[in-house]
Amino acid sequence: MTDATHPFDALMEITARPPVVFVRGAGSYLWDDARKRYLDFVQGWAVNALGHSPPAVAEALAAQANRLLTPSPAFYNEPSLKLAKALVANSCFDQVFFANSGAEANEGAIKLARKFGSLYKNGAYEIISFVGGFHGRTLATMSASGKKAFEPLFEPKVTGFPKAQLNDLDSVKRLISNKTVAVMLEPIQGEAGVWPATDQFLRELRALTKERGLLLIVDEIQTGMGRTGKLFHYEHAGIEPDIMTLGKGIGGGVPLAALLATDYASCFEHGDQGGTFNGNPLMCAAGLAVLEHVAKPEFLKSVTDAGLFLESELQKLSARHGLGEVRGRGLLLALDLKLPIGASIVAEAFADGVLINSPQPDALRFMPALNVTREEISLMIDCLDAVLVKAGAARRVA
Numbered sequence: 001m002t003d004a005t006h007p008f009d010a011l012m013e014i015t016a017r018p019p020v021v022f023v024r025g026a027g028s029y030l031w032d033d034a035r036k037r038y039l040d041f042v043q044g045w046a047v048n049a050l051g052h053s054p055p056a057v058a059e060a061l062a063a064q065a066n067r068l069l070t071p072s073p074a075f076y077n078e079p080s081l082k083l084a085k086a087l088v089a090n091s092c093f094d095q096v097f098f099a100n101s102g103a104e105a106n107e108g109a110i111k112l113a114r115k116f117g118s119l120y121k122n123g124a125y126e127i128i129s130f131v132g133g134f135h136g137r138t139l140a141t142m143s144a145s146g147k148k149a150f151e152p153l154f155e156p157k158v159t160g161f162p163k164a165q166l167n168d169l170d171s172v173k174r175l176i177s178n179k180t181v182a183v184m185l186e187p188i189q190g191e192a193g194v195w196p197a198t199d200q201f202l203r204e205l206r207a208l209t210k211e212r213g214l215l216l217i218v219d220e221i222q223t224g225m226g227r228t229g230k231l232f233h234y235e236h237a238g239i240e241p242d243i244m245t246l247g248k249g250i251g252g253g254v255p256l257a258a259l260l261a262t263d264y265a266s267c268f269e270h271g272d273q274g275g276t277f278n279g280n281p282l283m284c285a286a287g288l289a290v291l292e293h294v295a296k297p298e299f300l301k302s303v304t305d306a307g308l309f310l311e312s313e314l315q316k317l318s319a320r321h322g323l324g325e326v327r328g329r330g331l332l333l334a335l336d337l338k339l340p341i342g343a344s345i346v347a348e349a350f351a352d353g354v355l356i357n358s359p360q361p362d363a364l365r366f367m368p369a370l371n372v373t374r375e376e377i378s379l380m381i382d383c384l385d386a387v388l389v390k391a392g393a394a395r396r397v398a
C-alpha cells in the first residue's frame with residue numbers, strides 16, 4: 001500500500017482525464033469542484049438520454065431504492081417485468097435479457113448466436129462483424145470489434161469474427177461459409193467516428209442473412225433509445241433484425257443494458273446465461289422512467305428536429321471554416337475536421353466550458369441530451385466557432 005499523495009493516484013490510470021472533479025449535473029450542464037459550469041455535448045458518452053440527473057430518473061431510483069433493491073436474479077421482480085414488456089411492445093423483439101453494460105449485452109448476443117449455431121446449424125459459430133466496428137471491452141467484444149488499436153492487445157483473441165467492410169455487401173458474401181451463424185453491426189459506427197450504414201445496405205444485409213439462414217444482430221447501444229429520432233435505428237431502414245443490444249441511453253445515466261431477441265432467435269436454455277445484478281429492480285426502474293419519456297412520438301419528433309437544427313448549424317460552421325462533411329443521424333452527429341486537430345479543439349472547448357468529444361483525430365462527435373434546447377445548441381456552436389477561429393489563426397501563424 002502506498003500513501004496516495006495526489007487525489008487521483010488511487011485510481012488506475014486507464015485514460016488521460018482533465019484534472020478536475022465533477023460534482024453536480026443538471027440537464028445539459030455539469031459543474032466541477034471549482035464551481036465552473038460546462039455545457040455538456042458528451043453526456044456521459046451518449047448515456048444521459050434525458051440530461052444530467054433528470055427528475056424522472058432520480059425519482060424512480062429513490063422510490064425503488066426505498067422499496068426493493070435486489071431480491072436475487074433467481075426471482076422475478078416488478079420493474080424488470082414491466083421494462084421487458086415495454087421494450088417488447090415497442091420493438092420487433094419478443095424477449096429480453098438485462099445486463100449491466102453494453103459489452104455484457106453484446107457478449108450475451110454473441111453467446112446467443114453461438115447457441116443458435118450449436119442447436120440449429122451444425123455448430124456454426126462465426127459472426128461476421130465489420131472493420132471500424134466497436135462492441136465493447138471484454139475479450140469477445142474486443143475480438144468482435146474492428147478497431148485497429150485493439151488488434152495487438154490481449155492476445156490471443158477470441159476467434160470467429162471475420163471482418164467485412166461497412167456498406168459493401170460483397171465483402172460480407174465473401175466471408176459466409178458453413179461456419180457462419182450471424183452478422184453483427186452498429187447501424188452507425190460511433191467510436192469509429194460516426195460512419196452510418198446506409199438504409200439500403202441494412203435492407204440488403206437483412207435480405208442476405210435471411211436467404212442464407214443467418215442471424216442479424218444490431219448493436220444499438222449508441223443508436224438506440226431515441227438517439228437517431230426513432231426509438232431504434234433499425235426502424236429507419238424498415239427492417240426487423242433477429243437480435244438487438246441496448247446500453248448507454250437505456251438507463252438514463254445508470255448502468256443498464258439489454259439483449260433482445262425474436263422468438264426465432266431466443267434459444268438460451270437453463271444455465272446458459274445469467275448474472276448476479278442482471279435485471280435488478282433499481283436499474284430497471286430507471287430504465288422504465290427513461291423509456292416512458294423517450295418512446296413518446298412527440299419526444300422522438302423533438303429529437304429529429306433538434307438533430308436537424310444541430311446538423312444545419314454544423315454545416316454552416318463547416319462552410320465558414322473550410323471543414324469537411326457532417327455525418328450521422330438525429331442527435332448522433334460528427335463534424336469532419338479534415339485535419340488531425342480534434343484533441344486540441346476538445347481541450348480548447350473544455351477550457352471555455354463546453355464538452356465535446358473527438359472519437360478520431362480528425363472528427364468531432366456531438367451526442368447531447370435528447371432534450372437539448374436550441375439555445376444550448378446555439379451556445380455550443382458559438383463556442384466552437386470561437387475555438388475554430390483561434391485554431392485557424394494559430395495554423396496561419398505556424
Ligand SMILES: *Cc1c(COP(=O)(O)O)cnc(C)c1O
Pocket residue numbers: 100101102103104106134135136137186190191219220221222247248
Ligand atoms: C459504448 C458501446 C459499447 C460498449 O458499452 P459499454 O457499456 O461501455 O460496455 C458497445 N457497442 C457500442 C456501439 C457502443 O457505443
